[in-house]
Amino acid sequence: MNTLHERRTTIAWGLLVLGTLVTWGMGAAGLTGPWVAVTILAIAFVKGRLVILDFMELRQAPLVWRLVLEGWLIVVSALILLAYWMSLK
Amino acid sequence: MMTDALDPHAVALSGRRLPGDLAIWIFILAEMAAFAVFFAVYAFARARNVELFDAAQLTLDRRAGMINTLLLVTGGWFAAGAVHAARAERLAAAGRGLWLALACGAGFLAVKVLEYADKFAAGLSMSTNTFYLFYFSLTFFHFLHVVLGMAILGILLGRLRQGAYGRHDVRGLETGTAYWHMVDLLWIVLFPLVYVMR
Numbered sequence: 001m002n003t004l005h006e007r008r009t010t011i012a013w014g015l016l017v018l019g020t021l022v023t024w025g026m027g028a029a030g031l032t033g034p035w036v037a038v039t040i041l042a043i044a045f046v047k048g049r050l051v052i053l054d055f056m057e058l059r060q061a062p063l064v065w066r067l068v069l070e071g072w073l074i075v076v077s078a079l080i081l082l083a084y085w086m087s088l089k
Numbered sequence: 090m091m092t093d094a095l096d097p098h099a100v101a102l103s104g105r106r107l108p109g110d111l112a113i114w115i116f117i118l119a120e121m122a123a124f125a126v127f128f129a130v131y132a133f134a135r136a137r138n139v140e141l142f143d144a145a146q147l148t149l150d151r152r153a154g155m156i157n158t159l160l161l162v163t164g165g166w167f168a169a170g171a172v173h174a175a176r177a178e179r180l181a182a183a184g185r186g187l188w189l190a191l192a193c194g195a196g197f198l199a200v201k202v203l204e205y206a207d208k209f210a211a212g213l214s215m216s217t218n219t220f221y222l223f224y225f226s227l228t229f230f231h232f233l234h235v236v237l238g239m240a241i242l243g244i245l246l247g248r249l250r251q252g253a254y255g256r257h258d259v260r261g262l263e264t265g266t267a268y269w270h271m272v273d274l275l276w277i278v279l280f281p282l283v284y285v286m287r
Contacts, residue, residue, distance in 0.1 A: 006173045013166035017159060020280075024155035027285040037286050044281045047162075048274055055169045055270045057263070061107045065114065069121075076125050076278060083132030084286070087139045 012054035019043045037084055041077055048073045108172075109264035117271045120234070124275050127230070128282060131223045138219060143287045145220035148213070153204045154284040157197050158276060161235075164193030165273040168242070168266040178256040180249065187246045190269065194239040201232055224283060231275055238272040241265045 023043050026036055049070065053059040058066045107114065135142040171186030208214075208221075215225045245265040248254065254262045 003173065003177075006170070009166060009169045009173070013162060016162035016166075016277075020155060020158045020162065023281050023285055024151060024158075027151050032287055040281045040286050044278055047277045051162075051165060051270055051274045051277060055165045055273065056267055057108045057169075057172075060105060062105045065107050068118065072118075072121050072125060073278075076128055079125075079129040080132045080282060080286075083129070083136045086133070087136035 009054050012050040016047050016050055019047045034084075034088065038081070041080060041084075045073060045077050109260060109267045113264045113267050117267060120271060121275070124231075124278075127227055128278060131227060131282065134219060134223065141218060142220045145218060145224075146284070146287055148211075149224065149284050150204050150207065151284050153200050154280050157200050158280045160193045160197045160200070161273045161276050164190040164197070165270050167193065168269045171245075172259055172262050172266055175249070175254045175259045175262055176256060180255060183254065183262075184246065184249055187242055187249065191239055191242050191246070194235055194242065197235055198232070198239075201228065201235075227279060227283060231272070231279060234272045234275065238269045241268055 023040050026040060052066070052069045052073065056069070058069055167186045167190040171183045171190065174180070174182035174186055205225075208225075213221055215222050242265065245254075245262055248261060
């Protein structure tokens with residue numbers, strides 16, 4: 001009964017759980033520093049992409065919609081990264 | 090058992106199609122734009138006040154934030170599963186998926202209420218400092234979106250019972266669950282940004 005699409009959704013969920021636990025673990029372990037922050041942001045980016053492509057099903061949508069939502073993720077991540085970089089000064 | 094090639098959904102996938110109604114996507118974009126501004130304002134406010142933000146962040150319940158993230162991504166998975174099930178005319182499974190997604194939402198709200206109660210008991214509020222102003226306003230704004238998302242899931246459940254969805258039509262189901270996934274997506278950025286990144 002499981003279609004390829006359903007399997008992909010389940011894999012996405014597994015990765016989302018894994019990413020969440022890694023992010024939390026890095027915080028709980030008290031890890032700090034720019035590379036930790038960048039890693040946490042990168043994990044959030046990948047998680048957001050999984051939701052956009054596999055949960056919202058935009059992988060199969062007209063490209064413009066996929067780009068608009070992925071673009072949102074890129075812009076938000078870039079702004080957070082810029083602000084983080086400024087905070088290091 | 091059907092093979093992937095015979096699955097009606099797999100066939101539908103050969104053409105590019107936006108799930109749900111166009112209107113919901115316009116609405117989702119407007120909401121996401123508002124949150125993008127909110128996230129950016131938070132990040133830049135922190136850049137001007139790093140010590141305060143980093144110190145205050147340590148008083149947050151990171152584990153509650155993690156549990157809530159797990160609840161939302163799991164709720165998203167159940168909602169996505171409900172759409173798949175409805176497409177295959179497995180309507181009981183679709184209903185179960187929506188109920189489970191609702192339960193995840195309720196769990197999220199419960200954890201959040203406990204978290205707020207804890208903060209208030211510790212004498213923390215929006216007026217404590219800039220960090221807490223952001224923490225309460227951002228998370229409460231998101232909280233309201235979870236409530237709206239759950240109301241939408243409830244409507245979907247009602248319409249599913251009336252036979253509105255199935256192999257013949259899942260558009261309404263796609264429309265409602267798209268909003269639910271947006272709530273998930275926003276929290277996926279909010280959690281690391283406010284609770285963990287420092």
